[in-house]
Amino acid sequence: MDVDPRLYEQIAVNDNDIHNIVMSYLVHNCFKETVESFIACTGMKQPSDHLEDMEKRKRIYQFALEGNALKAIELTEQLATNLLEKNKDLHFDLLSLHFVELVCSRKCTEALEFAQMKLTPFGKEQKYVEKLEDFMALLAYEEPEKSPMFHLLSLEYRQHVADSLNRAILAHANHPTYAAMERLIQQTTVVRQCLNQEHGKDGPFSLKDFLKS
Amino acid sequence: MGGVEDDEPASKRMKLSSEELRRLSNGSTIKETVAGSSGDLMARPLQSEGGEEVVGSKGVIKKVEFVRIIAKALYSLGYIKSGAHLEEESGIPLHSSVVNVFRRQILEGNWDESVVTLHNIGLTDEKTIKSASFLILEQKFLQLLDEEKVMDALKTLRTEIAPLSVDNSRVRELSSYIVSPSYCSSVRSPKQDTLRARSRSKLLEELQKLLPPTVMIPEGRLEHLVEQALVLQRDACMFHNSLDKEMSLYSDHQCGRDQIPSQALQILQAHNDEVWFLKFSHDGKYLASSSNDQSAIIWEVLETGVSLKHKLSGHHKPLSSVSWSPNDHQLLTCGSEEVIRRWDVSSGECLHVYEKAGLGMVSCGWSPDGKWIFSGLNDKSICMWELDGKELECWKGHRTLKISDLEITGDGKHIISICRETEILLLDREAKVERFIEEDQPITSFSLSRDSRFLLVNLLNQEIHLWNIEGDPKLVSKYRGHKRTRFVIRSCFGGLDEAFIASGSEDSLVYIWHRGTGELIESLPGHSGAVNCVSWNPANPHMLASASDDRTIRIWGLNNLSRSVKQKEPPSNGIHYCNGGTRD
Numbered sequence: 001m002d003v004d005p006r007l008y009e010q011i012a013v014n015d016n017d018i019h020n021i022v023m024s025y026l027v028h029n030c031f032k033e034t035v036e037s038f039i040a041c042t043g044m045k046q047p048s049d050h051l052e053d054m055e056k057r058k059r060i061y062q063f064a065l066e067g068n069a070l071k072a073i074e075l076t077e078q079l080a081t082n083l084l085e086k087n088k089d090l091h092f093d094l095l096s097l098h099f100v101e102l103v104c105s106r107k108c109t110e111a112l113e114f115a116q117m118k119l120t121p122f123g124k125e126q127k128y129v130e131k132l133e134d135f136m137a138l139l140a141y142e143e144p145e146k147s148p149m150f151h152l153l154s155l156e157y158r159q160h161v162a163d164s165l166n167r168a169i170l171a172h173a174n175h176p177t178y179a180a181m182e183r184l185i186q187q188t189t190v191v192r193q194c195l196n197q198e199h200g201k202d203g204p205f206s207l208k209d210f211l212k213s
Numbered sequence: 214m215g216g217v218e219d220d221e222p223a224s225k226r227m228k229l230s231s232e233e234l235r236r237l238s239n240g241s242t243i244k245e246t247v248a249g250s251s252g253d254l255m256a257r258p259l260q261s262e263g264g265e266e267v268v269g270s271k272g273v274i275k276k277v278e279f280v281r282i283i284a285k286a287l288y289s290l291g292y293i294k295s296g297a298h299l300e301e302e303s304g305i306p307l308h309s310s311v312v313n314v315f316r317r318q319i320l321e322g323n324w325d326e327s328v329v330t331l332h333n334i335g336l337t338d339e340k341t342i343k344s345a346s347f348l349i350l351e352q353k354f355l356q357l358l359d360e361e362k363v364m365d366a367l368k369t370l371r372t373e374i375a376p377l378s379v380d381n382s383r384v385r386e387l388s389s390y391i392v393s394p395s396y397c398s399s400v401r402s403p404k405q406d407t408l409r410a411r412s413r414s415k416l417l418e419e420l421q422k423l424l425p426p427t428v429m430i431p432e433g434r435l436e437h438l439v440e441q442a443l444v445l446q447r448d449a450c451m452f453h454n455s456l457d458k459e460m461s462l463y464s465d466h467q468c469g470r471d472q473i474p475s476q477a478l479q480i481l482q483a484h485n486d487e488v489w490f491l492k493f494s495h496d497g498k499y500l501a502s503s504s505n506d507q508s509a510i511i512w513e514v515l516e517t518g519v520s521l522k523h524k525l526s527g528h529h530k531p532l533s534s535v536s537w538s539p540n541d542h543q544l545l546t547c548g549s550e551e552v553i554r555r556w557d558v559s560s561g562e563c564l565h566v567y568e569k570a571g572l573g574m575v576s577c578g579w580s581p582d583g584k585w586i587f588s589g590l591n592d593k594s595i596c597m598w599e600l601d602g603k604e605l606e607c608w609k610g611h612r613t614l615k616i617s618d619l620e621i622t623g624d625g626k627h628i629i630s631i632c633r634e635t636e637i638l639l640l641d642r643e644a645k646v647e648r649f650i651e652e653d654q655p656i657t658s659f660s661l662s663r664d665s666r667f668l669l670v671n672l673l674n675q676e677i678h679l680w681n682i683e684g685d686p687k688l689v690s691k692y693r694g695h696k697r698t699r700f701v702i703r704s705c706f707g708g709l710d711e712a713f714i715a716s717g718s719e720d721s722l723v724y725i726w727h728r729g730t731g732e733l734i735e736s737l738p739g740h741s742g743a744v745n746c747v748s749w750n751p752a753n754p755h756m757l758a759s760a761s762d763d764r765t766i767r768i769w770g771l772n773n774l775s776r777s778v779k780q781k782e783p784p785s786n787g788i789h790y791c792n793g794g795t796r797d
Contacts, residue, residue, distance in 0.1 A: 098513075098777075108364075110366065112363070112391065133385055133389045137389075138388075139371070140370045140371060140374070140387065141375050142382045148373075
């Protein structure tokens with residue numbers, strides 16, 4: 001039995017809060033035009049320099065997602081100097097994206113040289129050694145998609161790196177790194193999970209079902 | 214495995230046997246003529262002309278295998294000419310010519326050709342072929358890196374090694390060597406050639422291990438077979454009490470009874486009353502005995518015999534037992550329901566007296582690090598003291614009896630004592646866990662093996678039981694034959710690897726059993742009273758000591774000497790012989 005909906009219908013929800021939540025989502029994901037329309041429709045206060053930066057951030061994210069890491073790095077340097085220096089993990093991940101590109105386009109010599117110049121310096125620190133070895137192993141296979149490290153070539157991996165980059169840029173500009181919407185959904189899921197357990201219901205919480213009900 | 218450089222010559226051309234002609238006509242790929250041998254193909258046993266030849270009386274040794282192993286052994290010993298001669302004379306080559314070609318190619322570093330040859334050897338197991346190819350190509354890869362031909366090395370890795378799908382984690386390691394040569398373990402030194410050459414024979418050894426033994430005979434095979442036989446002989450030897458280097462290949466090893474101490478070499482008369490207890494020190498250089506005459510004696514074991522070192526007086530009660538400190542520098546003596554004294558062995562001085570108000574001690578023992586003293590008391594508790602006498606712990610309750618031994622295991626964790634008439638307590642003092650040995654008969658004494666894994670338990674009904682005390686105690690063996698009716702009789706482990714059990718007996722004989730089979734080997738007459746206790750010298754498997762109600766101690770040794778002499782105080786009088794084979 002689901003928790004009685006009547007219990008939470010009593011709670012008042014502020015319109016402004018909802019607008020802010022929606023806005024945070026749009027801003028985080030760089031939906032510039034939607035942001036402009038939303039502001040016009042709701043009469044919200046316009047966020048200061050969000051828009052221009054949003055455009056730049058969007059482009060950076062796209063490049064990273066495509067695997068064009070060098071372009072992404074270049075633009076990031078322009079937008080937020082020293083960001084990559086301070087986020088070595090991220091820097092490594094981005095460079096590795098480029099390496100993967102070279103490997104996928106079967107440019108072995110270039111890939112090897114790039115790795116020797118840019119990636120191996122990270123190897124001085126123990127925590128990068130294993131990651132480095134993972135990537136280097138890709139060189140050994142003529143068909144890297146069939147190697148044990150094939151997940152490094154996947155869209156999911158690039159998405160993961162692009163997301164990290166996005167968050168880093170937001171953090172650099174002192175903006176929240178997570179959209180409020182995302183946080184709320186995460187929290188709801190956990191709470192629902194606990195309630196389900198307490199009432200002895202099996203199975204994880206399904207957001208989809210909840211939204212339909 | 215042999216470190217000798219392997220450079221066996223290729224087999225010579227031999228007359229074709231009918232078998233070879235048959236194979237060649239079947240379109241076999243082997244171009245070179247090969248002498249008739251079973252070495253070319255694996256598992257399937259080949260029929261040499263006239264069927265499989267065997268040697269040896271039981272008909273289980275195949276002649277071809279026998280000769281090949283001998284040839285291999287000759288080469289390993291460095292007798293190249295003899296080895297080649299044997300191959301020629303017998304017509305049985307050590308390796309088929311394909312294999313010889315393969316070996317040469319490996320040693321010369323012709324990697325690509327060797328991989329091809331590998332496929333021609335005729336192995337059926339795909340996995341073996343792949344693993345062997347992997348090893349060879351890996352060597353090729355490392356060599357290319359050494360020569361700084363990085364792109365060639367990468368090509369080898371990508372096109373030859375990785376597709377084998379063998380050992381992906383090694384592939385990973387090899388990739389990292391390309392990128393950063395500093396990861397690579399091979400050292401860039403001017404001695405590069407010697408390094409690589411040496412590693413090629415190592416590679417050959419590795420390949421040898423990988424390939425079936427019919428193709429390439431493993432290193433040291435003959436030596437291994439001989440060792441196996443020797444070990445079996447030694448294990449079967451019941452009186453085995455001699456050092457292993459005395460085993461010879463010329464005849465089957467069998468110790469005779471003469472390896473067991475059976476002759477009284479010395480009779481030590483220094484106590485004024487019944488001798489109840491005795492024990493050799495851990496290093497076998499001293500013997501301590503204790504008596505009803507309220508004294509203990511420390512004897513020194515010398516080349517010339519056992520002589521009295523110190524007489525320890527001070528107790529006012531008969532001494533029930535003694536205990537050597539782990540480093541043998543100190544001795545504890547226990548008076549029956551009295552006190553415990555700690556003595557310095559070299560000076561004979563009493564260093565400390567341990568007592569507890571209103572109670573008497575019944576047994577004593579040391580912790581393995583020599584820092585603490587344990588004792589059973591006549592209120593059935595067990596106490597632990599620091600050397601200076603400060604009491605650290607006391608386990609109350611039914612922990613021990615008025616007449617009981619006390620032992621601490623070698624790891625210092627367990628205290629062993631007789632806690633009830635038919636029960637022995639194994640107390641884990643850290644984990645506070647108790648285990649028990651339950652017997653049907655009252656227990657009179659026990660003895661702990663040197664490795665602390667076994668306990669020898671003497672029972673009222675004249676049986677001695679051997680228990681394994683690791684984990685749950687399990688009864689392993691029983692020994693019978695000696696006599697016990699009224700007194701506490703003690704037994705002990707002894708001999709080489711503690712392979713024997715010895716015990717005293719009320720019929721004044723010393724009994725010796727073979728531990729493994731339980732068979733009674735010796736019963737030694739000589740004492741004129743009950744033999745209360747025996748101790749076998751831990752450092753000399755040929756020396757046994759026994760203590761008796763007849764007030765004497767007898768030192769037993771090997772039966773190859775003409776005289777045994779009475780021993781009087783002081784020891785320098787009289788002549789005494791000692792058995793020859795003292796171990797250091």
